[in-house]
Amino acid sequence: MGYEEVSKAYRVFDIEAGQVVISRDVNLDGSTFGLQLPITDEDVDDLDFELLDLDDEELRQMEYTQTGKRKNRLNDEDTAAPRPRAVRQRPGLEESSAPENNSSRQEEDEETKDSSDSTPPVFWRASANAVEAAVDLSEPSTFEAAVSGPDQVHWRKAIHAELESMRLRGVFRAAKLPNGQRAISTKWVFKIKRKADGSIEKYKARLVAKGFRQKYGIDYTETFSPVVKYVTLRMVIAISKHFGWPIDQLDVVTAFLYGVMKEQVFCVIPEGVELDISDFDPCLYIKTSDGHCVFILVYVDDVLVTGSSLELIAQTKNDLKTRFEMTDSGKCAFVLGIELLDGEDGSVTLCQRRYVDDILKRFGMDDCKAVASPVDMSSRLVSSDATTKVDAPFREAVGALMHLTTATRPDIAFAVGYVSRFMENPQEEHWVAVKRIFRYLQGTKTHGICYKLSARIDFRGYSDADWAGDLTDRKSTSGYTFMLLGAPVSWGSKKQPSVSLSTTEAEYIALSLAIQEGKWIHRLLCEIVMAANEEGPELMIHEDNQSCIKMTKNPVNHGRAKHIDIKYHHIRDEVKRGEVKLKYCETAVMLADIMTKGLHGPHHKEMTTALGIRASSD
Structure with a gap:
């Protein structure tokens, strides 16, 4: 009958007793409802x-x-x-091999009702x-x-x-x-x-x-199928523009039919293409020949091809076409819902104008009045114990916004993460906060990430924290962003799992998160630029807390560090081995600040400009 509203349990109708029973554990059996029909x-x-x-x-x-x-x-x-x-x-x-008669023992049916056949509330x-x-x-x-x-x-x-x-x-x-x-x-x-x-x-x-x-162990054993990460996509596009490489797009016809169905389904790499799989993204393929390189990004049936040699690109595309049925779309201008807009100055902007228009219309906000920032600084949200929820598509709206912030809009990362904390029991004030994000998008729907040409590959990271910013449990928020060629290639905003006793501790935990992401990004970037016969940049992370930087170098400060979980102290090892370098920067130029808290309109605009987020030209 559905879920119980006031507890985590099912509402089950007992046919024999003729009443509704509340139960935490149920076994779904479709066999008594005629779902198992014999086929003659x-x-x-x-x-x-x-x-x-x-x-x-x-x-x-x-x-x-x-x-x-x-x-x-x-x-x-x-x-x-x-x-x-x-x-x-x-x-x-x-x-x-099938016997003529059915066994008297009825097979247990573990099928569940197809959610696509049910009527949504x-x-x-x-x-x-x-x-x-x-x-x-x-x-x-x-x-x-x-x-x-x-x-x-x-x-x-x-x-x-x-x-x-x-x-x-x-x-x-x-x-x-x-x-x-x-x-x-x-x-x-x-x-x-x-x-x-x-x-x-x-x-x-x-x-x-x-x-x-399907039943695990009988119909399948492994369902993992990787796709290229957005970070890799943005990085390859930025590097391609830096070197002036073309970016072509291919579309695989009926891509899923090329797998061999046994226990697992995989796409077989064509013979003779001589591609190496990236060590850091399984959907990035690299080919090098005579000092030139080609990169192939695969996202299901969408394929991007770029490289330093037009001849090598054409040869690689022809090799792929001999093995797979493909359509060549030529220059890539639109992939995974993201527009690639070339600027007159050689830059490229990644934006999702059409997607923003779609979600504004979907949630009835296409005629709303625009605002200058996605977070209302005059109010602070807290969790509610109310038994009723707001009558609005809260989860759907937050999910749509999460997709946008993951792909091209780091400027709303904190705002979306902030409202997502209230998914369990959203109230009217939480829905108003979601609508404010839509109002901000109304005025910035053409904004996107702009990667600019540079004399060298500029790569740097920023880490920051907002101490005790959550009024409900006083936990802090971690934020980081990694810049490549003047724009973010990776970013994140995450609520910390434990309460920090000081700003130093909050910054230390945030730095741990930034280093974990930064090491992977740095290795991926070095792999790409080294294939292009360039030297990879160093991993430099900017931090605006002097005490936090000193803690990474001096383990004797027991008063502030002795209670911190040991898992965060990998920072000291990374700094000691020279894998990561830390550099102090003033709070006024801390680009990760926008990932940790809401900002007033003028300051928010200043930060988005510094992040390389700008309006795309038509």
Whole structure:
């Protein structure tokens, strides 16, 4: 029946007793609700894709007029009852090995209800129309909606292309389900790929298995599939602009079908390409030849290629195309929802203007009044013990903002992390704080990270802390940012796990977090620039607390350091070995200050400018 509102428990309806019971632990059993339906030989014989067997003439007959009305309606059988489920059989299971009769023992069904089939609760009635208006109605959520909607011609072509790709690669075959085996159901996922200006580039249909119904050790053993990190993406783009390298984009057609399904699914590296996997990001590939280098970034089916030699880039792209079916999009201008805008001064700006517009419309804030900073300095938020929550899409809004701050907007990192502390029981004042972030984005929707040309590769880090800034538990906030070519390549804002007894202790804990991130970034950067025959920069972190710097060099200061957890004292070892260098800077020029607390409008603008965040030119 759902979750209990006042405790962490389930609301379960007892059929025999006829009443609702509150229970912390439940076993979900779908077998008594008819979810396990046997599949007969007749069902297997009836499995086909007749709905998709349309020739070009039939597709042309289903075009629409400019008014959106159909010229010809679908046949009745096209919108009839749902089709029988196709059986996906794991490799190695032969049809002849199945016994003729089912065992009397009923297999335990551990399937859970498909969350996509349930109706979401209506918890934001006041602005429901605003949310509905922002939904992309051209992306259907079900198969029936796709083949009967206004864009059915495009979706049918996309479905046909997906099934044809699966047929050519032998992805699955129809078969009788052997006794003792479970059928993992499938789902069609429809997505429209758009260009930077929002126009439609391609209709994509993907047939996927409902992985949440798989059983560990039987249907799968490992689900990890890495994608390139945003830090690596930003770093490679910045370095490419520094050296004047081109950045090309490739799109892998049906990328997931190139994996070999056993216990795990991997993309096989093509033979002859001679690529080395980065030691610090498994989705960064490096190729060197005759003093030149090529870098390949992989994010599922999006591939970026850059390097010092046009000839080597072309050769690498051709090698990839011989192994994978790819489309060459040429110069990269839009990747992972991020626009790459070249400036007249040779700079490149990474921004998400369209995404900001989308989330403003989604949450009904597209007509709001802009403000100069994302945090209201006149109020301080605290946790609430109220039994009711604000009637607003708080979690959805914070999640959308987190994606933005992770990719291109470090200027809202603290503000988003601040409101995320109240996810469990958000109140009206917390929702007002979220809306203020939207109001700030309204006035800065074209802002992004700008990497500029420089005579040398300038890399430096900043670490800061806001002591006892959380009024609820008096814990501090750590913040860091690492600058590359005049703009941040990595940043973070995180509430500290323990209460600090002094500003020195808070800064010391924050410095530990910054060094952990900085060492990985520094090694990745050195790997990239050394492939380009350049010398890697040193790891220098700026700190505005003199006592903290002295503590890293002098372990005798027991009065302030004896109670600090030993895990933070790796700082001393890093400094002693020369892996990290610390440099004092004044608080006025501490760029990580914006990651630890809210700032007034003029100061916030000053910090964003110093961070290299500026408005992108059209």
